């Protein structure tokens with residue numbers, strides 16, 4: 001019995017050292033990742049876990065209505081199921097990033113398996129769009145000891161605002177308030193256009209789209225620019241900031 005206890009204790013400790021501890025340390029100190037941009041009055045909307053057959057086209061329609069460009073961190077197997085939606089994202093000027101082929105956690109994968117997930121998802125994106133992806137967001141924001149190496153050459157992007165939009169709520173009022181509270185220049189918002197992930201509610205994206213249909217015209221009227229990550233994270237002073245340039 002005593003041996004079993006020690007074997008289990010060592011196994012749990014190793015698992016924590018491999019997954020949870022690196023995740024906490026990397027994220028607290030923002031090691032090897034980007035969580036926000038630095039431009040005045042710009043915002044990056046990012047959508048994870050799609051494409052979804054029902055909700056992603058609705059979201060794309062809404063973004064198009066307000067001439068907003070966003071970034072989608074897609075799941076490779078969903079992209080294979082709905083390639084036309086990925087092609088539409090690309091055609092309409094959105095950025096597409098890597099979020100693994102399946103929605104798998106880095107905690108339970110060897111570095112080699114994680115590298116395969118990243119590379120395979122990247123090649124699905126390239127096959128569908130003709131462009132190499134530039135950004136990687138690990139599912140659930142989970143790292144293991146080797147993620148900073150396995151992610152190369154892709155840039156890891158997390159978020160400045162997360163909104164629990166993967167859960168159903170009676171209506172979109174509370175989510176809209178949470179979005180308003182987090183609105184600061186340089187923000188990277190994490191939202192979800194697919195509720196098929198473990199722990200999410202399948203119908204939750206409907207609520208998110210409802211909240212955005214009020215939030216987007218509000219921020220546009222406040223002169224916020226919603227940009228793809230490539231533009232949001234650009235080192236150069238944005239051409240989209242006339243107020244600053246005129247000073």
Ligand SMILES: [Zn+2]
Pocket residue numbers: 048049099103139140197
């Ligand atoms: Zn995800």
